[in-house]
């Protein structure tokens with residue numbers, strides 16, 4: 001039976017402070033956060049953990065339709081084109097109409113995800129501070145501090161700008177409306193930033209790896225401590241042990257016979273001029289910079305994103 005409600009747990013601190021929202025299972029088969037959240041809720045219920053200021057709200061299953069099916073999406077990807085709508089056509093539209101006001105009512109978002117293949121956890125952050133058109137932002141430092149506190153050693157920045165540039169190229173003749181292309185790229189964290197807040201997407205590990213649950217649990221506790229919301233000292237991560245990657249390009253597959261030179265995995269290092277792939281006509285695709293390949297998708301169809309390129313970032317992390 002299709003879900004008709006969202007479950008929300010909320011703790012209101014008796015002293016004012018940040019309003020943190022923690023979401024999980026925005027993609028229905030990414031359930032580490034859905035296991036981690038009840039642990040933290042229990043700890044708060046039993047006073048093993050004390051909320052001393054601010055508000056923390058948990059949504060353990062943001063997409064109940066996809067979660068019930070154990071699939072990424074219900075009717076569509078909840079983490080794209082996320083906005084309230086008047087004309088509801090898909091299940092995710094109904095979720096968005098509840099989730100968006102909830103996001104807007106908070107200052108900080110921790111969105112817990114997982115991924116398909118083995119690999120280490122990483123966190124996706126938003127843009128640098130800027131007043132441009134795609135994603136204006138003023139909380140770069142606070143967002144970096146949050147990302148750094150979570151306990152993972154890899155940070156990726158620059159998603160929306162790279163995605164929008166790729167999507168605009170993908171449109172015939174390079175003509176496309178910036179607003180609709182950018183809107184499609186808006187997920188939970190982008191919506192949060194559009195409302196004046198900030199937030200990160202934490203990719204905790206492989207979907208069914210029990211370690212991903214530990215990563216998610218630690219991240220929630222670290223976020224609460226870093227924001228001064230629980231009576232535990234803020235984590236003191238060492239920025240020199242964290243690698244920051246800047247996404248700078250997405251390459252589409254043009255033809256089914258475009259081929260990778262080897263089976264790439266996300267975060268495989270690629271030196272400048274490394275031969276990554278060849279087009280059907282033999283044209284080589286080389287890495288313009290030292291960095292890492294991410295999200296290589298050998299199942300991509302012509303016209304779809306094939307792989308993303310990152311380079312080592314010069315982003316300054318707070319110490």
Ligand SMILES: [Zn+2]
Nearest residue numbers: 027030113114
């Ligand atoms: Zn996800």
